[in-house]
Amino acid sequence: MKQIPQLLTKTVARLPRRHQVLLSSVCAATLVLLLLPSEPATASRHSEAPQLQGEQLILGQRYQLELELAEQQAAAAAKISEPEVRWSGYQIRSGDSLARIFDKMGFSPQELYKVTRDKQSDKLLRKIHPGDTLRFAQDTDGELVQLAYQLNTTDTLIITKSADGYVSEIEQKAVETRPAFAFAEIKTSFWNAGIDAGLTEQQIMSIADMFGWDIDFALDLREGDEFSILFEKKYADGEFIGYGRILAAEFVNRGNYFQAILNDDDRYYTADGRAMRKSFLRSPVKFTYISSSFNPRRLHPVTGQVRAHNGIDYAASVGTPVMSSGDGKVIASAYNNLNGHYVFIQHGERYVTKYLHLSKRLVKNGQRVKQGETIGRVGATGRVTGAHLHYEFLVDGVHRNPRTVELPKAESLAKAELPRFKDLAAQRLAVINDNKRVYLAMR
Numbered sequence: 001m002k003q004i005p006q007l008l009t010k011t012v013a014r015l016p017r018r019h020q021v022l023l024s025s026v027c028a029a030t031l032v033l034l035l036l037p038s039e040p041a042t043a044s045r046h047s048e049a050p051q052l053q054g055e056q057l058i059l060g061q062r063y064q065l066e067l068e069l070a071e072q073q074a075a076a077a078a079k080i081s082e083p084e085v086r087w088s089g090y091q092i093r094s095g096d097s098l099a100r101i102f103d104k105m106g107f108s109p110q111e112l113y114k115v116t117r118d119k120q121s122d123k124l125l126r127k128i129h130p131g132d133t134l135r136f137a138q139d140t141d142g143e144l145v146q147l148a149y150q151l152n153t154t155d156t157l158i159i160t161k162s163a164d165g166y167v168s169e170i171e172q173k174a175v176e177t178r179p180a181f182a183f184a185e186i187k188t189s190f191w192n193a194g195i196d197a198g199l200t201e202q203q204i205m206s207i208a209d210m211f212g213w214d215i216d217f218a219l220d221l222r223e224g225d226e227f228s229i230l231f232e233k234k235y236a237d238g239e240f241i242g243y244g245r246i247l248a249a250e251f252v253n254r255g256n257y258f259q260a261i262l263n264d265d266d267r268y269y270t271a272d273g274r275a276m277r278k279s280f281l282r283s284p285v286k287f288t289y290i291s292s293s294f295n296p297r298r299l300h301p302v303t304g305q306v307r308a309h310n311g312i313d314y315a316a317s318v319g320t321p322v323m324s325s326g327d328g329k330v331i332a333s334a335y336n337n338l339n340g341h342y343v344f345i346q347h348g349e350r351y352v353t354k355y356l357h358l359s360k361r362l363v364k365n366g367q368r369v370k371q372g373e374t375i376g377r378v379g380a381t382g383r384v385t386g387a388h389l390h391y392e393f394l395v396d397g398v399h400r401n402p403r404t405v406e407l408p409k410a411e412s413l414a415k416a417e418l419p420r421f422k423d424l425a426a427q428r429l430a431v432i433n434d435n436k437r438v439y440l441a442m443r
Helices: 003-014 017-035 054-081 098-104 107-115 119-123 190-197 200-212 418-442
Strands: 084-091 134-139 142-152 157-161 165-172 177-185 226-234 237-252 256-262 291-292 311-315 321-323 328-336 339-348 351-361 372-378 387-395 398-400
Touching: 098 107, 107 119, 107 142, 119 157, 119 165, 177 190, 177 237, 177 256, 177 418, 190 200, 200 226, 200 256, 226 418, 237 351, 237 418, 321 398, 328 351, 339 372
Parallel strands: none
Antiparallel strands: 084 134, 134 142, 142 157, 157 165, 177 226, 226 237, 237 256, 291 311, 311 387, 321 372, 328 339, 339 351, 351 372, 351 387, 387 398
16 A cells, blocks of 8 residues: 555656646645635526636546547447438339339349238238339348338338338328318309319318208309308428318308307307208209299199199209108108109108109118118109109198208207307307408408
């Protein structure tokens, strides 16, 4: 132990003069600090770091440089260890198969086999079609290390080589939805008004379906009618990728206001919580025009005699689908010389609907049907002068005008759900009204 100080003395003596001076200065500074009286220690997350001076600063800088050098060396080593890859893409053409694509890209059938051993990869790669693009990553040896296939605007299939073979995962982009507004005024037709407002065909059809229980879009619309909608736009990485749901809509028809608000159950309700979907459709067929209206004293076009016309004739092309106007049970599906092919449907205890002169019947007697389900097709069978659907609506056995009869009230939301829904409806309708006011002011 006594030899240690002597050894240190000899070692210091061998050092260059400037190092001896530096070491002496550090020792002296340290001794002074040890002899200074200490103050009570305090600690705080917001305390500033102690200030270094003189040789302490020089030593700190040296250690900082050594640390930065070590980090740079580690980063360089990591970069060297990363395999270099080269990406290339292939756009699929008509007649291409996976085997042909892999061959064109320089990969062996064995590599294709290994890739498709992953069940998800095999399933999704079988769905490729012309216009799609596959992206391949090769290492320096030309081996396939990764394959990417964009499934849609948000999802991409990533197949990566691992020690156990190729494994796949679905990489999904986060989708952001933003509200958007559109206003349209009918000048020539409902369809043209929607197109002029920048709406898609699907959005236009959704609006017609939404209000179809209250408005006859073939007969009730007038020039000057208008509609406004609040809908979703979807974005991924800030890029527009498509349209979402219609959150709320308002339709003004002949001065009457109709409103629909989307609820959490993906159904539309009026502002006071009544379902937009009614028990019956006003029109069971997409028709061209009404060739004969409900008229108890109509002159029959074939016999020339006064005979009640207890329904409505909807002119439409042969083969046009005919839908059940409500849920019910088929009580007749047959043919006779007067009605041609016909279907009668019972809806509960009070209501019956009849569909005559069909070219084809698609339901059988006793069959249960849902509202909107296709039950037949328009024809010209029986005693008729042209292709059309004759439609009748009976309440308690009495014929009523299908266009004016008061339909059963729609179901309402449960009382417990109404307060929350009414708040939601008020917010969305306020947004529509504010945007509409601004839009009309800027026209």
